[in-house]
Amino acid sequence: MKKVISILIVTILFVSNIQAQKKMIFPPNLKKGDTVAIVATARKNIEDNLKPAISWLKNWGLEVVVGSTIGLDNNQLAGTDEQRAADFQEQLDNPNIKAIWCVRGGYGTVRMIDLLDFTKFKQSPKWIVGFSDVTVLHSHLNTMGYASIHGIMPVSSKASEEAKETLRKALFGEPIEYKVPCEFMNKYGTAKGELVGGNLSILYSLFGSPSAIDCSDKILFIEDLDEYLYHIDRMMMNLKRNGCLESLKGIIVGGMTKMKDNEIPWGKNALEIIQDVTKNYNIPVIYNFPAGHMADNRALIFGKQVTMEVNDIESKVVFE
Secondary structure (H helix, E strand, C coil): CHHHHHHHHHHHHHHHHHHHCCCCECCCCCCCCCEEEEECCCECCCCCCCHHHHHHHHHCCCEEEECCCCCCCECCECCCHHHHHHHHHHHHHCCCEEEEEECCCCCCHHHHHHHCCCHHHHHCCCEEEECHHHHHHHHHHHHHCECEEECCCCCCCCCCHHHHHHHHHHHHCCCCEEEEECCCCCECEEEEEEEEEEEHHHHHHHCCCCCCCCCCCEEEEEEEECCEHHHHHHHHHHHHHCCCHHHCCEEEEEEEECCECCCCCCCCCHHHHHHHHHCCCCCCEECCCCCCCCCCCCCEEECCEEEEEECCCEEEEEEC
């Protein structure tokens, strides 16, 4: 009996080690002539507002397909869950589509994620691009072992030239390195690990589901929009209590935009809340990184190894 138990333990450890060493799969870099599909996975997009984004893609030498969900109107959503899933599935299964660019965020991607079949995607991976509510897809893909791009979306008409250019670099596989001025709240240090994350509210809502990210030895990026300050505290406490924070190698905090407070103030702003919850962890932290709900929303490649260096002069994030 002891021998059987020993064999089982060795087998479990072996399998765990294999899983730990599993490498992230990266879709092929885009090249001129490739086709990008624009689809809606959440909030509806019924305005005639895609011309600037299509122009960006055309200028990069890419072709564009507009999905059937663009223009659908189902209250807040771009059609029913089944319609949004069917459009996304069509682009997933089409080998001629090399990237799927989600048109906007809002809410609704989580309602269709379990309707998707990634079988053909695994045979021919492609880049999934977007931010905010698209964090559902980023997290789900990460659990499957596939990289994705957190970046501006087609309706980001006020996106900075830097944000557009970094998305182009990410899609075409060009080197990405960010240097930003030091913030007084930063926690100094150096770390290296796989970048994961996205919208804090979405990450929080996914814990306990099959789409929840594994924080172990990762560098976590978080951002959010239009949340009450006590909600930020609640979500950060959740990350702490479920063990996510203690297993991280570093944290990158993007925009905490348009935060709200109650009539009786919470007493800390969003960055101070994050600082308070993370202060006892000996890891580097970057605050006010240019990514999130802002014009200067720099592209991030989730699943890629990054090195972060934080000192009293600047913060540097380098993608391998």
